[in-house]
Amino acid sequence: MAFQYGYRRAIAAIVLALFSAAGYQAAAQDRSGTEQNSAKTLGVVLYPGFEVLDVFGPVEMFISVGAERLRVIMIAEEAGPVASGTMSDKAGNWSGPKVVADYGFADAPHVDILMIPGGAGTIKQLTNTACHEFLKQRSDAAELVLSVCSGSAILAKAGILDGHKATCNKEFYSLLISNGPKVEWQSKARWVEDGKFVTSSGVSAGIDMALAVIARVYGEQTADGIAKGTEYTWSKDPANDPFAK
Amino acid sequence: MAFQYGYRRAIAAIVLALFSAAGYQAAAQDRSGTEQNSAKTLGVVLYPGFEVLDVFGPVEMFISVGAERLRVIMIAEEAGPVASGTMSDKAGNWSGPKVVADYGFADAPHVDILMIPGGAGTIKQLTNTACHEFLKQRSDAAELVLSVCSGSAILAKAGILDGHKATCNKEFYSLLISNGPKVEWQSKARWVEDGKFVTSSGVSAGIDMALAVIARVYGEQTADGIAKGTEYTWSKDPANDPFAK
Numbered sequence: 021m022a023f024q025y026g027y028r029r030a031i032a033a034i035v036l037a038l039f040s041a042a043g044y045q046a047a048a049q050d051r052s053g054t055e056q057n058s059a060k061t062l063g064v065v066l067y068p069g070f071e072v073l074d075v076f077g078p079v080e081m082f083i084s085v086g087a088e089r090l091r092v093i094m095i096a097e098e099a100g101p102v103a104s105g106t107m108s109d110k111a112g113n114w115s116g117p118k119v120v121a122d123y124g125f126a127d128a129p130h131v132d133i134l135m136i137p138g139g140a141g142t143i144k145q146l147t148n149t150a151c152h153e154f155l156k157q158r159s160d161a162a163e164l165v166l167s168v169c170s171g172s173a174i175l176a177k178a179g180i181l182d183g184h185k186a187t188c189n190k191e192f193y194s195l196l197i198s199n200g201p202k203v204e205w206q207s208k209a210r211w212v213e214d215g216k217f218v219t220s221s222g223v224s225a226g227i228d229m230a231l232a233v234i235a236r237v238y239g240e241q242t243a244d245g246i247a248k249g250t251e252y253t254w255s256k257d258p259a260n261d262p263f264a265k
Numbered sequence: 266m267a268f269q270y271g272y273r274r275a276i277a278a279i280v281l282a283l284f285s286a287a288g289y290q291a292a293a294q295d296r297s298g299t300e301q302n303s304a305k306t307l308g309v310v311l312y313p314g315f316e317v318l319d320v321f322g323p324v325e326m327f328i329s330v331g332a333e334r335l336r337v338i339m340i341a342e343e344a345g346p347v348a349s350g351t352m353s354d355k356a357g358n359w360s361g362p363k364v365v366a367d368y369g370f371a372d373a374p375h376v377d378i379l380m381i382p383g384g385a386g387t388i389k390q391l392t393n394t395a396c397h398e399f400l401k402q403r404s405d406a407a408e409l410v411l412s413v414c415s416g417s418a419i420l421a422k423a424g425i426l427d428g429h430k431a432t433c434n435k436e437f438y439s440l441l442i443s444n445g446p447k448v449e450w451q452s453k454a455r456w457v458e459d460g461k462f463v464t465s466s467g468v469s470a471g472i473d474m475a476l477a478v479i480a481r482v483y484g485e486q487t488a489d490g491i492a493k494g495t496e497y498t499w500s501k502d503p504a505n506d507p508f509a510k
Contacts, residue, residue, distance in 0.1 A: 073325035073495065079362065080318035080468065083351060087360060094362055101346070101365050106328060116328055117321075117339055120346050120363035191494060222496035223325065227469075249436060250318065251467035251508040255498070263496040 060237075062092045063131030063158070066102040066121050067151065069114045069141020073223050074168040075104075078135060078230035084246040085238055095128045096121030097150055106140050114141065125154045133233070134162045138169025138189060138223070145174045146199060152178035164233065165217050168226035172219040176200025185214040189222030190263045208264035210255060221261060228255045305482075307337045308376030308403070311347040311366050312396065314359045314386020318468050319413040320349075323380060323475035329491040330483055340373045341366035342395055351385050359386065370399045378478070379407045383414025383434060383467070390419045391444060397423035410462050411478065413471035417464040421445025430459040434467030435508045453509035455500060466506060473500045 062082050064075055082092050096102045098121070105116030123129065136155065145151050151174065159165045159180050167175050172188040173196040175181050182202040187209040189196065197205040206212050211220040211229035213236075220229035231254050235243035247254040307327050309320055327337050341347045343366070350361030368374065381400065390396050396419065404410045404425045412420050417433040418441040420426050427447040432454040434441065442450040451457050456465040456474035458481075465474035476499050480488035492499040 071325070072321040072328070076317045076321035076362075080316070083317065083361060087352060092362070107332060115332060117324065117337065118365035120365065189496065222494075224472075224495050224497035248508070249467075250469050251435065252469035253500070253507060262498060263493065 059087065059089055059091050060132040060163075061129060062090055062133040062135060063095045063123075063128060064092065065134070065136045065151075065155065066094055066096040066119060067139075067141050067145050067148075068103055068112070069106075069108060069116075069139050069144070070102070070104050070137045071106075071139030071169060071223060072104045072117060072119075074137030074139060074171065074226055075119070077224060077227035078166070078168065080250060081227060081230040081234060081243075081246055081252075084249060085234060085242065089238065090133075093123060093129070093131070094119060094121045095123045095125065095131075097125050097148075097154075099124040099127070104139065108140075112144075125150065128154075128158075131158055131162055133164045133166065133237075134158050135166040135168070136171040136174055137226070138167070138171040138173075142170040142173055146177045156180060163216060164237075166229065166233065167219045168229070169220070169222045170196055172196070173199040175217075175219070176203050181217060181219070184217050185212050186217060186219040187212045187221050188219065189225075190261070190265060191222060193265065208261045209258055210261045211258050213258065221263065227252065228258075232256070232258065304332065304334055304336045305377040305408075306374060307335055307378040307380060308340045308368075308373060309337065310379070310381045310396075310400065311339055311341040311364060312384075312386050312390050312393075313348055313357070314351075314353060314361075314384050314389070315347070315349050315382045316351075316384030316414060316468060317349045317362060319382030319384060319416065319471055320364070322469060322472035323411070323413065325495060326472060326475040326479060326488075326491055326497075329494060330479060330487065334483065335378075338368060338374070338376070339364060339366045340368045340370065340376075342370050342393075342399075344369040344372070349384065353385075357389075370395060373399075373403075376403055376407055378409045378411065378482075379403050380411040380413070381416040381419055382471070383412070383416040383418075387415040387418055391422045401425060408461060409478065409482075411474065412464045413474070414465070414467045415441055417441070417448075418444040420462075420464070421448050426462060426464070429462050430457050431462060431464040432457045432466055433464065434470075435506070435510060436467060438510065453506045454503055455506045456503045458503065466508060470508075472497065473503075477501070477503065 101118040103114035105114035169189045177199040185204045187206045220226045231243045346363040348359035350359035414434040422444040430449045432451045465471045476488045
């Protein structure tokens, strides 16, 4: 029980290491080698001007599942550093922290779970056909397709959410949903699950959604353990949306 | 009012952009040029095996203050990509997402606010004298020194928290506080403010702490606005610690 999920295992590794550096390394090796072949892959699609918490709220939770069950990779149009941020300069450079994309669209491996964040950079992706093509191909092949905040507007614009229920952030709800006239948008929802599509409301809502996805795939006990390990008070009700207008 | 803080400003930029790409760029330029000289700098110290939400929970909130008031930079022992994660391999390589450090210890500019995250990589930093020296020098010069989760154990080990009240994550509380016998550790606290030192409990607690720091420096209205814009239900009471034993 105590070592069922990644976060506690990591902390357990700290405990080991504090007493024995050699023991820690052995333990880490041993665990990282376990069940690697049956691990699912979660691919997060980064783009310039993505919102950092949209990515790392869910990613914190998904990483805590443990690499032997879920491997998390970063993908962008081109591999390499991708700048986040809320503002770009005249040349289109974003000023926020840069996260390294492990793979480009051309060489990304199969992903079982696909996730796209929101952010001010959403605008440009609404007309990026290379992004739409990648998302369409990978959505078709994935077990689950997730979005956070304005990320669902990109999925919608690519036609991926047509005929499905979905949500997005609530501050600019009307504007964002205009990108998907055939989507059954839900105006009051922390997150929405419609088959393989799971879309969350703004920024922080992605954390609650991620835990719900973990509960769905790995069991609620695992999700509860991760929430506890990360000292997060998980809002479990997808209909509880304090930020709906 | 509506444009008082970074997140809404960014979203406003989206709105502009959806109607006029030219207008968006003009607006972004105009705003990014405002009051740059009086902006404070927040420096986040990354190290291999840092915990992603420890960094990007607070960073999301701090970036939302707006670059004209608060610039966020990433610092590590050496500039370049730094791997996060909960597990390292035999060679000491961490498997989590990589974030780019803008500066190394040697060339980092003055920081007004210093922040160090926690994570499984904490262990190695407990004996990294280069890290301790950097933290000591920069803590002396900073207005505020923040930590998330096990980050306070590193500050404590460097002697920075001696004689001060502080907290850390609650899952391995006893083990972590053993690194600072002269610190007045608080066993029940979401975060602790003692003069310029502000230390939070585990992982997610950093978000609540960051909003409290924003309220302290930029006013509660700004912090409330950011919480709303990021759809985050801010737990405002530092004594409300649901994860204390």
